[in-house]
Structure formats: C-alpha cells, structure tokens
Amino acid sequence: MHGVIHLLIQSAHLKYEMTFYRNITILKGDSATGKTTLVDMIQEYNLNGADTGINLSCDVPCRVLAGNTWMEQLNGIHKSLVFIDEGNRFVAQQEFARAIQGTDNYYVIVTRESISNLPYSVTEIYGIRSAGKYSVQEPVYHHMYRIYGDYNSVDLNETVNLLVEDSNSGYDFFSKVSSKDVECISAQGAGNIFGILQAKSSKANTVIIADGAAFGAYMEKVYQVMLRNKGIQLYLPESFEWLILSSGVLRDKEIEDILENPSDYIDCETYISWERYFTHLLTSRTADTYMRYSKSKLNPAFLQGKIREQILRILPETLRNVLRVK
Incomplete structure (x- = not known):
C-alpha cells in the first residue's frame, strides 16, 4: 500500500x-x-x-x-x-x-x-x-x-563540532567536505547520539546530522537536550541518499517526480521506512555507472568537482557556512 x-x-x-x-x-x-x-x-x-x-x-x-x-x-x-x-x-x-x-x-x-x-x-x-x-x-x-518543526535549517555561524549519525557514506562525505577547523564525529548509530550529547564536555557548538526518516524514536530525548543548550542544533534531511537524489546529479525526471510526492511511490509492504526506499533508489539507479553508490563506503565520485558542488548546494547556506565550504 x-x-x-x-x-x-x-x-x-x-x-x-x-x-x-x-x-x-x-x-x-x-x-x-x-x-x-x-x-x-x-x-x-x-x-x-x-x-x-x-x-x-x-x-x-x-x-x-x-x-x-x-x-x-x-x-x-x-x-x-x-x-x-x-x-x-x-x-x-x-x-x-x-x-x-x-x-x-x-x-x-x-x-x-x-x-x-x-x-x-x-x-x-x-x-x-x-x-x-x-x-x-x-x-x-x-x-x-x-510536534517537532522543521529541522532542515541551521542558525549557527561559528566553528562547530559535527555529529553525524552513521559511520558510512554520509559520514565519509561530511568529514571530507568539512574544513580542518571543523571536528566531524561519527555517532556510530542514531541511538548513540543522546549519550554523546550527555557526555559532551566541549563548549563548541554542535550540529547533529541524522536521517530524519528514521530518527523519530530518538527525537524527544535529543530535543530536551537542545532546549537546555542552544548551541546544539539538528539538520534532519530524509537521509543522505535523499540528499544525493535531490541534488539532481542523476538528471532523472522520474526521480524528480518521486521526490515531489514520495507517498505515491513508496510501498510500505516493501519498505518499512522512506530511508530504506531512498537507499534502494539511489543504489539501483547508479549500479551501472561511474557513480555507483554503496551505503557502506562512499564512492569518491561524489567528492569530485560538479557532483560535490551540486550535493553541497542542497544543504542550507548556514550549514555550508559552518562547514566552511563555499
């Protein structure tokens, strides 16, 4: 359905x-x-x-x-x-x-x-x-x-720690596009983010990047920490794969239509979450190309030239600023 x-x-x-x-x-x-x-x-x-x-x-x-x-x-x-x-x-x-x-x-x-x-x-x-x-x-x-509003924007303009949900392709991308004065940390899973924030001793601002499509179970605890610490903010795109698909690097009209109305295309019998669907979509559409995508390890093609720049343009300008990328 x-x-x-x-x-x-x-x-x-x-x-x-x-x-x-x-x-x-x-x-x-x-x-x-x-x-x-x-x-x-x-x-x-x-x-x-x-x-x-x-x-x-x-x-x-x-x-x-x-x-x-x-x-x-x-x-x-x-x-x-x-x-x-x-x-x-x-x-x-x-x-x-x-x-x-x-x-x-x-x-x-x-x-x-x-x-x-x-x-x-x-x-x-x-x-x-x-x-x-x-x-x-x-x-x-x-x-x-x-209950929770839009977390696709970031208001911080200072040097930050970047806390990325996974240790796979998403982390590979953000760790490599960030400037040297931005510390990029992998949480090794969304379930670990709250504990890391609780143990955080650094006074540096922190931007958490996680897959919004599957982050609901962890949101309440993280939100309570955010209320106590204005230096913690969230960026929650659907998933890293969604970011790549939304960037237009594949130049695929059908993908554009899917992104416009995902509910019309994502069959719940096959995909328990939208994150899994977007992973399948990106993996299948790049399988026979030089941009072949793997969730476990980022294809270097996504860090090169125009492809890299198109993905970065999907990010909020304020997030690009804290990453120190143009």
Whole structure:
C-alpha cells in the first residue's frame, strides 16, 4: 500500500479530520486530548456501524489492534489504516516490529513513550488539537499538528563540532567536505547520539546530522537536550541518499517526480521506512555507472568537482557556512 490517506470520523459531538503520509504515524500528548477517544470511535464503528451515530470516511478500511491476540488479528488485516491505543505493550516488542515489516498496512500508534524498535520519521509525530465548537449544533473539531518543526535549517555561524549519525557514506562525505577547523564525529548509530550529547564536555557548538526518516524514536530525548543548550542544533534531511537524489546529479525526471510526492511511490509492504526506499533508489539507479553508490563506503565520485558542488548546494547556506565550504 502507498499514497496519502485521508480520514474523517464524526459523531454528534466530536469530529476528527486527519491525513497520513507514511506507514507509521505516532500520536503523542497528554491525557484528555482525544487520542483514546479517536480509537474508541473507530472500534465502536467497526462493531456496530452507522447505528452508533458515527460517520466514518476513509480512503482505506480502519481497524483497531489490541490485546494479547494482536498477532492473530494482524494476520487478517490488509491494506488498512490500523490504530493501536496506548497501553498495548506489544508495540515496544521486537516481535511486533518484525510482524509489521512486509505488511501492506499503515499504522497509527498512540503512545507517550518513544518506540526505539520502529523506524519512524520525525515529521510523523503528532499531537491532537481541538479547535473548539463551530456553533452549539456542531461538534468539537480535532486535527493533528506536528510536534517537532522543521529541522532542515541551521542558525549557527561559528566553528562547530559535527555529529553525524552513521559511520558510512554520509559520514565519509561530511568529514571530507568539512574544513580542518571543523571536528566531524561519527555517532556510530542514531541511538548513540543522546549519550554523546550527555557526555559532551566541549563548549563548541554542535550540529547533529541524522536521517530524519528514521530518527523519530530518538527525537524527544535529543530535543530536551537542545532546549537546555542552544548551541546544539539538528539538520534532519530524509537521509543522505535523499540528499544525493535531490541534488539532481542523476538528471532523472522520474526521480524528480518521486521526490515531489514520495507517498505515491513508496510501498510500505516493501519498505518499512522512506530511508530504506531512498537507499534502494539511489543504489539501483547508479549500479551501472561511474557513480555507483554503496551505503557502506562512499564512492569518491561524489567528492569530485560538479557532483560535490551540486550535493553541497542542497544543504542550507548556514550549514555550508559552518562547514566552511563555499
């Protein structure tokens, strides 16, 4: 399944209107914001239909996954929008992460905790906001809002440490394009970034570069550190492969179309995260060329001349400034 999914569900007193762009969406927030009520309304509609007074309109079937028999339930659900309310502990288990890989559903998970076993995007972590009543006769309107904003810009203009999520091609690129007065460090994985920030003794500013498409589970802890230290900032493109594809070095019109609307092309049954899709896309499109891409080690072609410059132009100007590149 792929594409953007629209949901509208309404009772006499409540109305939810939501749009889902990827296969994993996280709903967070305090109690009494309507998250559990949303799941309950979907469950009630599935059990009793229009007799409940609930109207549900969605591009695909909506289902609720709950309880100890979740695996058996999941086996019978296909091409659906699957809601999981908080309190279902199975979402934090590796068994669940393995079970949803290769399925053709989108998942909406209500949770106050980060779920480190799932690769979800920082852009798909939402709260629910009430807009109040339109009038006495109309229901309270609820909609989603992104908890974390845009982290594709950097405001620092001083010498920095660069903390790169991986130790592979992305790190190779940034370590080689940075000037000598910029210390570039590999975190050896996104899960290590918080610990490195906690142990950080240097007073130098730090820019963290990570794959936004799979950084959602680590965002809350890193964000709390950022609130306490204004010298720490994030740059979260979808992935390093996305940067290369977006630079136009491949001169491929189909790639341009894909980047314009990724939801229309990325099949959740094949790719658990957009980062994996962009890796496959770049690897396959360069396989028989001098720019052959490998995630484990950067092809030197990406550091040469015009190709290097095109990739750098995708970066925010302020980030190019802190890297001391033109």
